[in-house]
Amino acid sequence: MTPRSTALAAACAGGLMLAALSASALAASLVVEPRMVTEWKAVFGQVEARDEVPARARIGGTLATLEVEEGDTVAAGARIAVVSDEKIAFRTAAIEARLRALQSQLANAEAELARAETLVERGVATRQRVDQLATAAEVVRNEISAATAERSVVVQQGEEGAVLAPAAGRILKVPVTRGAVILPGETVAVLGSGGTFLRLSVPERHAVRLEEGADIEIETGGGLSPGRLAKIYPTIENGRVVADVEVPGLDATFINARLLVRLPVGERSALLLPPAAIVTRAGLDFVRLRVGEGEVERTVLTGGAVRHDGETHVEILTGLKPGDELVLP
Template identity: 30%
Template sequence: MTKRTSIMIALAVAIVSAMLAVAIMANGPKPVATFRVTAEKTERVLAVVGRVRPNDLVQVRPVNPGQVIRLLHDEGDRVASGAPLAVIKSTVEQAQAEAELARLAAARARAAEVRQSLSRTTTLFERGFAARAALDQARAASRAAEAEVTAAAASHRATTARTREFVVTAPMASIVLARPIDNGQVVTTTTTIFELGAVTGFEVEAEVDEAYADTLRPGMAARVSPSGSRTVYRAVVSEVSPKVDASTGGRRVRVSPEPIPRLAPGRSVDVTIVVGPAESLIIVPRQAVVDATVAPRVLVVGLDNIARSRPIRIADWPSTNAIVESGLKAGERIVLTPAEVATGSRARPLQPER
C-alpha cells in the first residue's frame, strides 16, 4: 500500500466519523438552558416611578386681572408668609381710593360743623332762647352727619382693600419653584404667576394603575430611591387618592420618606411599596412561561430528560418575574427558552447561573 493510498483511507475515515458525529448530535438530546425551581422568601411589592413634591404646593394667581408692573421675586427665592410677590397696575383703583379718602374727610368736616351747631343749639335751649323743635332738628342733623362719616369710612376701607389686592402676596412661608411670567405681561385671574412650595418637608407622588391601587393603604411600608442613585430611604404610604383619574385609569399615591432627604422638587424617584410581607414563594423568569395571559404553562424537564408541558397558575401581579401560585414545586427543572424546544422532545439540561 502506497503512502498516498494510506492518506486517502485516513481522510475517508475522518469524514465518515464526522458525519456519524453530526448524525448523533442531530438525533440526540438537544442542549437547552434550564432553571431549577426553588422556593424563596420574597416580599410582594409594587414598583412605580414617582416625583418629589413639597408637602404644600400652591399655584399663585391674581385676584384681579391687569398688567404686571413689578415682579419682586424669582425662582429659588425664599419668601415669608404675606410677603409681596408682584404688583399689578391699579391706576383707576388708586384714584378711587383717593376720591373715597376725600369724601371721608368732607364727611368728617361736615360732622364737626353739625356737632358745633348742636352744641350752640343746646346752650340756647337751656337758656330759653331756642325751641325744643330746633334742638331736635340739630340732634337729627348730627346723627345724619355721623352716619355719613361711618358710610364714607366703610367705602374708603373697601376701596383701599380692593387696591391692596393688586399686590400679590405669598400665602405661606415658601420657596419659589417657578415664575412663568415676565414684567409687563397682562394676566387674568386664571394665570399662574408663581408656583410656591413649602420650605419644610416633601413627599413623593406617583400614579398607580387602578387594578393594583385597591390593595394599597396608608401606613404601608415603602422604599424610595432617587433615579440613578443607589441610596435607598425608608418611607411610608401617607395618602391614597379615593378617586380614579378617568383620563389615565390611575390613582394618586403619596409616600413620605423617613428621614427626609434633600431632593429637588420634580426629581424622579423609584418607589417600592411593600404590599405583602416576606413569604416562601416560587418565582420563575417570565421568559419561561408560555401563553402567560391566556393559559400559562411551562416545559418541565423530567428525570428522563423529556420536556413536557405543564399548566401553572401565576399571580396577576406586576413584577419582573412570574409568581407561581400552583403547578410547580421546588427542585423541578423548567426550560428557559420554550420556543426552541418541542413538547415531548428529549433535552439535555444546561443549568445556568441564577
C-alpha cells in the same frame, strides 16, 4: 520497619485523610429548600412637593413689581409681587374731599344748633327748631362716619396689592410677568412647601397587595435606596391607584423628576443558591450534587439575582428540586 508495617501505616493514614475529606465535604454541603421571596413590581414615581400652594392676587390691576422667579426659596408672609390699581388712589382722594365737605357741613350745623339754643333761652325760637337742627347735625356726623369707614376699606384695598407667600417653600411656577394686567384671585406664583415625596401611579390589580408602611426600593444613579409606602389614596383614577412614598434624603433639585420604584406586590416560593455554588463552563451553569457516596455535576437554568435576608442569591429555575444536597466549593 517491615514492609507489612509500612503498608499498614499508609492504609491508616489514607483512611484518616479520607475521613477528613468526608467530614469537610459534609460540612460544605447545602440542602436545597424553597424560600419565600418578595415579588416586586417596577413602576415610575414622580418627585412632587407635598403641598402646592398658589399665591393669588387679592385685587385686580397691573403687576407693578415681581420679586421672585422659579427656584427661589421664600419664607411665609414674604412679599412676592405688588399689584397696583390707580383707581384706588383716585377713590381715596374723592373720599377725602367728601370728608372735608362733610366736616364743613358739620361745623355749620353745630353753629346753627348753638344759635338756636341761645334763641330758645331768650324765647325767640321754638324747641321744634332746635330738634330739627340737632337731627341735621347728627345726620352729618353719621355721613362722616360712613365716609371714614369707606376710606378705610379703600386704603385696605391698596395695602392688599402686596402679594404675600402663603407658606414657606420654593417657587415652582410664575405664570405672569411684570406689567401684566391680572384679576382678583389670579395666581401670581405657585409654591411647593412641606417637603418632597414620591407619588406613584400603580395599576389597580396590585392595589389589594399594597400596604401602608411597607418597605420599597428606589433605583437611583447610585444604586437602590430604601423608602416607605406612606399613604395609599382610596380613589382609583383611570385604572390606577395613587400612593405616596417617603424617601429619606430625596433629591428635590427637580420637581416632577421620574424615578424607578420597586413595589412589593406579593410573595412566591423560589430555590435560591449562593453565587459561589454555580460554575459556568461553555455558556452552561453547573452545580455539584451529592448522590449516595459520590458526587455528580448537574446543569441548571438560572434566573436573576435575588436579595434575601440581606444577601444576594441566584434563583434556580430548573435542574434542582427541594431536598437535593448541594456540595459547595
